[in-house]
Amino acid sequence: MTDHAERPTAASTAAPAAAGPIGVFDSGLGGLSVLREIRRLLPAESVLYLADQGHVPYAPRPAGEVAGFAEAITRGLLAAGAKIVVVACHTASVAALGDLRRRFPGVPFVGMDPAIKPAIAATRSGRIGVLATAGTFRSGRYASLVREHAHGYTVIDCPCPGLVERIEAGLGDSIETAELLRGCLEPLRAQGVDTLVLGCTHFPLIRETIQRVTGPAITLVDPAPAVARQVGRLLAAGGLSAPAAGPSPTLRLVTTGDGRRLGELAGRLLDGQSSNAAVVEACPWPADGAALRL
Known part of the structure; x- marks a missing residue:
C-alpha cells in the first residue's frame, strides 16, 4: 500500500456550503451515539453518516492503515457536499485527525478525545477510570491529555x-456482555474509582448495561454532547449553519x-422507541484506495 504520508495535500478542496450536510463517520455503529446528540442539538441540520463496517474494529489495526481509511472516507464525504466532518471514533481521531486538518485546511473537523477534563x-x-480500546491507550494524544x-x-x-465486537454484533445487552464488563470494571471499583470515561463511541450505546455493572456510585x-456543541459552535462561527428557510433536513x-x-x-x-429500521445505503470500499462514492 502507498505510504499515506506521501499522498498529495487536498488544499484545492472546494469551500463548504451552508446547505450541505454534516459528515459523520466511524468504524461502525458507535458514531450513532454522536449522531444522536448532533440531531438532538441541531435538528435543522442534514447529516450524512458513514459506518465503515467493512473494516470494523479499527483499534487492532496499525495507525497508518486507519489514517488511510479516514482520508478516503473524508474525500467521499466532501465530494458528497459535507460542510464539516465529525470523526466520531476515538481510534480514528488519534490516528488521523491532525493529518486530515493539514490535508483539508479549508474544512472544519471535530474529533473525539477521551473526556479526561470533564472527568x-x-x-x-x-x-x-477510562474505558477505551487499545488503539486509544497506545496513542500519544491520550498520554498528553492525562499529563495535561x-x-x-x-x-x-x-x-x-x-x-x-459484541456491540457490533447486537449483543451489547446480553448476559455474556455484562459478565465481560464485570470482569473489566470490578478492579476499578476495588480501587475506589468514582468516575468512568466512556472512551469509545460504541460504549454509550450500552450505557445502561455499563451503569448496571458499575452501580450508581460511579458517574459515567x-x-x-460536548462534541455536538462544538459542531454547533464551528458551524455558527463559519457561517455554515443550516439556513432558517432552507429545505427540511435529511439523514443518509x-x-x-x-x-x-x-x-x-x-x-x-433516532426515532424514539420505533421498531422500524432506518434505510441504509451500501457503499463498497473502492479497490484502488480512492475516495468512497457516497
Whole structure:
C-alpha cells in the first residue's frame, strides 16, 4: 500500500456550503451515539453518516492503515457536499485527525478525545477510570491529555477486549456482555474509582448495561454532547449553519459492510422507541484506495 504520508495535500478542496450536510463517520455503529446528540442539538441540520463496517474494529489495526481509511472516507464525504466532518471514533481521531486538518485546511473537523477534563471536574475521590480500546491507550494524544489535565489524580486505563465486537454484533445487552464488563470494571471499583470515561463511541450505546455493572456510585462521562456543541459552535462561527428557510433536513446512513444492524439500531436511537429500521445505503470500499462514492 502507498505510504499515506506521501499522498498529495487536498488544499484545492472546494469551500463548504451552508446547505450541505454534516459528515459523520466511524468504524461502525458507535458514531450513532454522536449522531444522536448532533440531531438532538441541531435538528435543522442534514447529516450524512458513514459506518465503515467493512473494516470494523479499527483499534487492532496499525495507525497508518486507519489514517488511510479516514482520508478516503473524508474525500467521499466532501465530494458528497459535507460542510464539516465529525470523526466520531476515538481510534480514528488519534490516528488521523491532525493529518486530515493539514490535508483539508479549508474544512472544519471535530474529533473525539477521551473526556479526561470533564472527568476531573466530576470526580470526588480523585480516581478516574477510562474505558477505551487499545488503539486509544497506545496513542500519544491520550498520554498528553492525562499529563495535561490529571496531575494529582489517579487515572486507571481499562481496556475491554471484545466489547466493541459484541456491540457490533447486537449483543451489547446480553448476559455474556455484562459478565465481560464485570470482569473489566470490578478492579476499578476495588480501587475506589468514582468516575468512568466512556472512551469509545460504541460504549454509550450500552450505557445502561455499563451503569448496571458499575452501580450508581460511579458517574459515567460521555463526550458526545460536548462534541455536538462544538459542531454547533464551528458551524455558527463559519457561517455554515443550516439556513432558517432552507429545505427540511435529511439523514443518509451509508455502510461499507452489512447494514442490517446499522438500520435497526439507528431506527431505535433516532426515532424514539420505533421498531422500524432506518434505510441504509451500501457503499463498497473502492479497490484502488480512492475516495468512497457516497
